[in-house]
Amino acid sequence: MKDIVREKMVKILSGELIYTSSNLALNMLITKMQKKVLDDPSNMDACMEEIEQFAAKSPIIAKVDFSNIAKL
Amino acid sequence: MLITLEETIELINSGKALHIAADDSLLSKLPKGNWIGGTTPYFIAEEGGITTKDKLFVSVIDYAEEVRIASYGKYNVFQIVEECYDNGLTMIILPYGSDVAAKYGKDAPEVEELLMHPTIGWISGMDLESSDAAKVYDGTTGEAYTDKAVVLYIKLPDDKAALINIINIFKDDKNDPVIKFSDNDLGVKKCTINGEEFNFAQYIKDKGIDAGMPLVADYNGSYINTSIKEVGEDRVDFYAPVFKDIEYRFAVKINDYASEFRDKVNQAGDKNPVFSCNCILNYLNCSLEGEKILPYVGPVTFGEIAYQLLNQTLVYCEIL
Numbered sequence: 001m002k003d004i005v006r007e008k009m010v011k012i013l014s015g016e017l018i019y020t021s022s023n024l025a026l027n028m029l030i031t032k033m034q035k036k037v038l039d040d041p042s043n044m045d046a047c048m049e050e051i052e053q054f055a056a057k058s059p060i061i062a063k064v065d066f067s068n069i070a071k072l
Numbered sequence: 073m074l075i076t077l078e079e080t081i082e083l084i085n086s087g088k089a090l091h092i093a094a095d096d097s098l099l100s101k102l103p104k105g106n107w108i109g110g111t112t113p114y115f116i117a118e119e120g121g122i123t124t125k126d127k128l129f130v131s132v133i134d135y136a137e138e139v140r141i142a143s144y145g146k147y148n149v150f151q152i153v154e155e156c157y158d159n160g161l162t163m164i165i166l167p168y169g170s171d172v173a174a175k176y177g178k179d180a181p182e183v184e185e186l187l188m189h190p191t192i193g194w195i196s197g198m199d200l201e202s203s204d205a206a207k208v209y210d211g212t213t214g215e216a217y218t219d220k221a222v223v224l225y226i227k228l229p230d231d232k233a234a235l236i237n238i239i240n241i242f243k244d245d246k247n248d249p250v251i252k253f254s255d256n257d258l259g260v261k262k263c264t265i266n267g268e269e270f271n272f273a274q275y276i277k278d279k280g281i282d283a284g285m286p287l288v289a290d291y292n293g294s295y296i297n298t299s300i301k302e303v304g305e306d307r308v309d310f311y312a313p314v315f316k317d318i319e320y321r322f323a324v325k326i327n328d329y330a331s332e333f334r335d336k337v338n339q340a341g342d343k344n345p346v347f348s349c350n351c352i353l354n355y356l357n358c359s360l361e362g363e364k365i366l367p368y369v370g371p372v373t374f375g376e377i378a379y380q381l382l383n384q385t386l387v388y389c390e391i392l
Contacts, residue, residue: 019292020292020293020294021292021293022237023235023237024236024237024238024294024378024379025187025188025190025236025379026292027291027292027293027294028181028187028291028292028294028379028380029187030291030292031291031292032181032187034292035317053185053188054187054188057158057188057189058188058190058233059233060231060232060233060392061233061235061392
């Protein structure tokens with residue numbers, strides 16, 4: 001994940017930025033990670049790792065989202 | 073495609089991997105082969121919505137590099153996360169009213185890595201006028217189950233990916249009160265409304281809320297429904313579980329279901345689904361019998377799976 005995407009994703013998970021994907025799984029994952037971060041902000045690193053893992057599993061689909069997120 | 077028993081047998085005998093939805097009277101006549109099946113007599117065919125016990129809805133899995141078929145009970149259903157292909161699509165069918173369907177509905181959102189593996193499927197059902205049991209079939213053994221999930225694991229080529237999405241006619245009004253529950257459950261007594269505790273059944277009655285409208289949760293812009301099965305004296309039962317700490321609101325009332333549904337399908341744009349299924353409640357409420365909803369053809373179901381169990385939703389998968 002590029003630094004710019006990582007930086008924006010941290011903001012999405014902490015609720016400072018809003019991004020809705022056309023990928024249902026990513027929307028569900030963002031909601032799940034936002035809840036974890038809200039419960040305990042120290043979960044952020046683990047949540048970002050899960051997002052990285054998600055992207056690694058579906059690179060073709062994540063590419064579109066990450067390109068959109070970079071432009072936020 | 074909606075085809076005859078003879079045509080389906082021919083496809084099975086040709087060795088093709090198939091997903092089949094049909095009435096039990098037809099599924100029980102099929103030979104062993106590379107297929108999974110579930111019971112329903114309701115379909116959205118290319119020709120339009122139809123109720124029939126004379127034909128089978130068959131999806132040919134011709135985009136797979138290889139496939140595997142397995143069945144699971146309530147204690148091991150989430151092995152699907154370990155046993156699926158790394159780059160693949162998991163198709164699952166669970167029988168309505170079964171423990172395995174309840175377990176899947178309740179626990180799927182908490183399962184680690186489920187969202188990493190595209191998982192689509194449905195809850196099999198029955199003719200609503202009958203007392204038939206919902207069943208699923210493992211075609212490799214010919215066995216029918218009322219208490220197991222059957223799964224078709226599809227391996228995709230490295231340059232392809234499965235994308236699962238939904239079409240949902242319901243949305244919430246952010247000005248409406250926020251409803252929360254304290255546990256993941258298919259039935260509840262208590263809830264909080266804007267932080268204040270209420271008996272949910274009493275709240276629905278006191279406010280005169282139309283319980284035909286589902287609860288809607290906003291998952292980062294994707295709206296997930298939970299439909300109400302019954303409002304009892306002091307308890308409310310659902311067709312899919314509600315989840316702890318998720319914010320729910322009642323869906324905004326829809327006056328013309330059919331036109332709303334058509335609008336949503338048009339808004340979804342140009343799609344090329346390899347599989348889709350649509351809820352029996354949409355089929356009935358939107359009067360979809362005879363209506364064409366191309367390209368979203370497939371079984372009409374008693375619950376839809378897009379990773380987790382959904383209600384009143386059209387679910388589809390594209391291969392990109």
